[in-house]
Amino acid sequence: MLKPKLLLILACLGLTACEQAQMVGPVGGGEVTVTEFRSGETVLTGLSTSDEDTLIALFGQETVDGYTSLQLLSFLGINTFNNPGFNDATWYVMAVQGGFDYDADGNLLVDQAPAQVFGTLHALVTGEQLNRGGFLVTPVTEAAYRYALDIADSTSDDALRPALDAAAGDLVDDVTADDELDYGDILAWNRILHSQQLRGDIGTLTNALAAGESESVVTAAALALFSTAPPGNEQSxxxxxxxxxxxxxxxxxxxxxxxxxxxxxxxxxxxxxxxxxxxxxxxxxxxxxxxxxxxxxxxxxxxxxxxxxxxxxxxxxxxxxxxxxxxxxxxxxxxx
Ligand code: HEC
Structure with a gap:
């Protein structure tokens, strides 16, 4: 039989519907909300990402104490939907609000005192992706979400994905190694595993998100990452x-x-x-x-x-x- 910790690793390699929130390191104890992108209607609340207490409750103190830093960093900040029944073609926003960053200095060691997160991380995803899981919610997905908000009025649901595909190269390389640079690479980008595949300088955006800066500051920091103005960007x-x-x-x-x-x-x-x-x-x-x-x-x-x-x-x-x-x-x- 597989050990539970191994199961959890496999889970987040895509075998089960699960997601990880990362600011710099994983964000545990963040409140998870899912809303419909267009209507803003809340469809799910009341979940939170895994923190140290979650792991201890699941596996016991002794087992958790035996984990390496890297193992802990892959188990913290995880969200799992129990019965995902999201509408495949609908665009949703998954938000992770607050919580604690377990590796705020990004040295791949779990911090003694995790840093409180004051802002909210977002990822724009279809229901199909939510049902499937296996993506991350990071400052990179935040940038793409802000980009999508910026073009939303002039872009149909079907045109969103191609617009995001076209913008992906400003943020990341071909993370999924499928020879295509597209929105899938943004959703798959993992700060712990893919630091080499980052193209945009997300430092300013990360700081603004962690500090809970205002919407306009976060939006400006996000949009500054894109080399070209979004197509149909109406803001003068x-x-x-x-x-x-x-x-x-x-x-x-x-x-x-x-x-x-x-x-x-x-x-x-x-x-x-x-x-x-x-x-x-x-x-x-x-x-x-x-x-x-x-x-x-x-x-x-x-x-x-x-x-x-x-x-x-x-x-x-x-x-x-x-x-x-x-x-x-x-x-x-x-x-x-
Ligand atoms: C404490 C006073 C002071 C503040 C505050 C200040 N500046 Fe200046 N700035 C000057 C002086 C004096 C000059 C003229 C000398 C020079 O060219 O640097 C100048 C010149 C400039 C010039 C050259 C303009 C030209 O016609 O070539 C630019 C551009 C400029 N400042 C930008 C800024 C910006 C942007 C800010 C705010 C973020 C700012 N400054 C704040 C004193 C100030």
Whole structure:
């Protein structure tokens, strides 16, 4: 007879419907919810991913004590649906909220004190995939989920999968080794096993998710991972500016870069204050001109104190805000 621990490993190699949540390491004790992607209707709640107590209850303290770190890292953070009866063709969102990251420093050793997770990880999956299991919920699936949300209004259910297939190469390599780079590789990407197959720099997104940052910060960090704007992406640079970038530059740059401020000396980076009713439109156009004249990289370099910025380092210690500025300037560069 197979030992229980072996069974569990086999289970997560795809023999049974099960999934693992990973932030950096596995996230145990996270609350699992499944909602319908289009309607937002909740179809399942009340489950949580396996933590140390789950394992002890299943296998006994002695057995768990005997596990290697790597074994523990593959048993923690697991979710199993008992009687999955999801509608095969429907798109669902599986969310794992909160819990604890058992290897937050990513050194493949179980942390003595697991780090609390404040945000929520998502994966967009069809009912067929949910019934089958064998996927992961990670910052990579989060990025793809945000990408899908961004194009959802202009993309039918049938067109979602090809759009996600086309975007997969921005995030991962051919994880499943089936000679195709597609959405299946995003769902199969396992941080513990596939660090070499990661293409996108998911550090900023991971930090934003772990810290429970706002929706707009998480979305900006996620969308910044994609090389091309999503097909049919309707959000204009001005909308994005109004939504998040304006707050960043007003608070981080506005004290100097305003009429009469010290940042106006010999520069064309002058923000209208929020007291001006047209500040969103005027400031967006100011940045459009600045990008045209100087380029995106020049402005980003100045924001972190490079190129002899008179204002020094403003955003170097604020990766989420830097990501927002970068996304905004890139939208402008692409003519958005
Ligand atoms: C403490 C004051 C101060 C703050 C805050 C500040 N800057 Fe500056 N900035 C300056 C000064 C002074 C100059 C002119 C000297 C120079 O070119 O670096 C300048 C110049 C620039 C230029 C060159 C504009 C041109 O026409 O070539 C850019 C771009 C810039 N800053 C971006 C930023 C961004 C982005 C922020 C906010 C994230 C920011 N700065 C915040 C003081 C500041």
């Amino acid at each position: 640079a001005e909308e994005f500016f109004a939504q998040s970038a304006s707050d960043v530059v007003q608070s981080r740059c506005g004290t100097c870069h305003r009429v009469g401020g010290i940042g106006t000396r010999g520069t064309s980076h002058i923000l209208q204050p929020t007291s001006n009713n047209d500040h969103i439109a005027l400031n967006t156009e100011m940045y459009r001109a600045l990008v045209g004249q100087r380029g995106v990289q020049y402005i980003l370099d100045k924001s972190v104190g490079q190129r002899g910025h008179g204002g020094g380092n403003r955003l170097g210690n604020f990766p989420e805000e830097f990501a927002i500025l970068e996304t905004f300037l890139t939208l402008l560069e692409n003519g958005g």
